[in-house]
Amino acid sequence: MKVPFSYLQRQFKQSESKDKLLADLIINDIRDFISTSDFTLGKKLEEFEEKFANLIGVKYALGVGSGTDALILSLKAENIGFGDEVITCAETFIATAGAIAGSGATPVFVDVNDEFTIDETLIENAITEKTKAIMPVYFTGNCPNMDKILQIAKKHDLKVIEDSCCAIDADIKGKKAGSFGNAGAFSFHPLKNLNVFSDGGMVTTNDENLANKIKLLRNHGLKNRDEVEIFGYNSRLDTLQAVVALRMIDDVKNVSDQRINNAKKLDDGFRDLKDFIEIPKRSPNVRQVFHLYMLRVKKRDELHAFLNSKDIEAKIHYPIALPYQQCCKHLNYKKGDFPKTERDCSTIITLPCHQHLRDEEIDYMIQTIKDFYLNHFDKADLPFKELNACTK
Ligand SMILES: Cc1ncc(COP(=O)(O)O)c(C=O)c1O
Known part of the structure; x- marks a missing residue:
């Protein structure tokens, strides 16, 4: 018997209704979408963002290019960069620390506990005058001790950017991963619990200013077609991937x-x-x-x-x-x-x-x-x- 790690071969052969494979349903959705030519940002992305915000229980969800970008743009939106330090867990995927480095800041590692999340009792020792944020990681889809982390952040006036890339639909007493801190970051990489046909990510937040800044940062800093407010990036979630995600999110x-x-x-x-x-x-x-x-x-x-x-x-x-x-x-x-x-x-x-x-x-x-x-x-x-x- 062969037990595969990846489920992708099976996922798209899965029957959603009596005679329709999931793959066929998505292909039909894409066919309809192509006829709209609404390929960047646009209606389907907004529809997906609204559904995702409801799933996480936050006011705003902004689609970006990947989970890594969701982390980088969240740090940038909080003006965290060169000369700053961000505390995170030593046991995680490289993208967590890569995003901190990508923002210009320095990752400062703290050891893990026995449940694969940051040992919150060690965080305060790692704080220096350069520390600007804590980035707890929901590694394996498990939840860090967010109550304690938020207390520490409040005491030391630090931002909390949640690396919830692995934790779509995880929660602590019903409150979802990605809804605790200043921002949450999610990944829709093909092997994540909500996946698309390529890379994709989402920033979640209840902070309107941060949401507006992410909107600028992901789209070249453009305020409108002709005016550029800040230097930004091209990191929009592909609307095509939003179409794919819309078909899967209810599951x-x-x-x-x-x-x-x-x-x-x-x-x-x-x-x-x-x-x-x-x-x-x-x-x-x-x-x-x-x-x-x-x-x-x-x-x-x-x-x-x-x-x-x-x-x-x-x-x-x-x-x-x-x-x-x-x-x-x-x-x-x-x-x-x-x-x-x-x-x-x-x-x-x-x-x-x-x-x-x-x-x-x-x-x-x-x-x-x-x-x-x-x-x-x-x-x-x-x-x-x-x-x-x-x-x-
Ligand atoms: C803990 C963690 N953070 C960040 C990421 C980055 O997500 P992405 O691959 O969408 O950039 C991943 C992806 O596997 C991850 O596991």
Whole structure:
């Protein structure tokens, strides 16, 4: 049995109605759209922005070129740039720190907690007179401790730009990711929980001034056809992609529910492997949408190779800690600065958890992992908790 990490092949073969494939419905929508010639900004983008703002529960949603651009433009809109510092989590995709650097500011990393989000107890130590913002990341689709982060931001007069790129429809006690801070950034990359046929992103905010600034920044700073208010960029969400997204947005809740159900089945399947697998704590107050389903496991590299040999497309997000990448060399971090991030780099594994997984595929993953630990694992090795003891 082959268990793919990407669901794209299945997504567009999915039947929306009795005889129509999702792909055919979208092609029909695009055909109608082409006849309007309304290709930049325009009605369909506005329609999508309005629906997205409703989904997140904010006043404004502005479509931009990508999740990375959503972060960069949000920082720019808050006048954050050269000479400023932005605090973020050491465990994330490169785009978080890349966006901070792209704005001209310097990323300052803080270690992760056991649930793959920033350890908020370490944030205040990282604040200097140059700090202008905190960029918490909803890595894996889980939620950082936003109450605490907002308190810290208020105390030190800092902006909060949420990297909610992985967390469409995630929430804390019903309040959605991307609605807590000054701005939220979302990605519609093909492997995100709401995806388009290329790149795409969205800025969400309740701040009218910030929304107006994003509108200028994404469109060359143009106030109208003839007048330019500020220097800007070309980073509009393609209206064509808004057409694609409009067809999918009503399904977002089903997508997250399905992922949450799959994650629960996987969690339940691994509970009796405590000596080998650490399942991160699941908070009852958080709707974690499992853009990634990650576990900490013993003998990670061996398990990864074993799963791949059994046609299960497991992945590692990520094997090298971001502060130690070549691009961060000038920031002078050294081994030992981020113990939990470092631990994760050698122990985490990501399993397929997408909305198109079949029950027999989930069972196959659980059985294969049990087979690895119970029949192929060297039982003389240390159990998982001892492996981790040095970082506690
Ligand atoms: C945490 C995080 N931030 C930012 C991004 C950037 O989004 P995009 O690929 O749309 O630029 C991603 C994309 O994977 C991400 O995972």
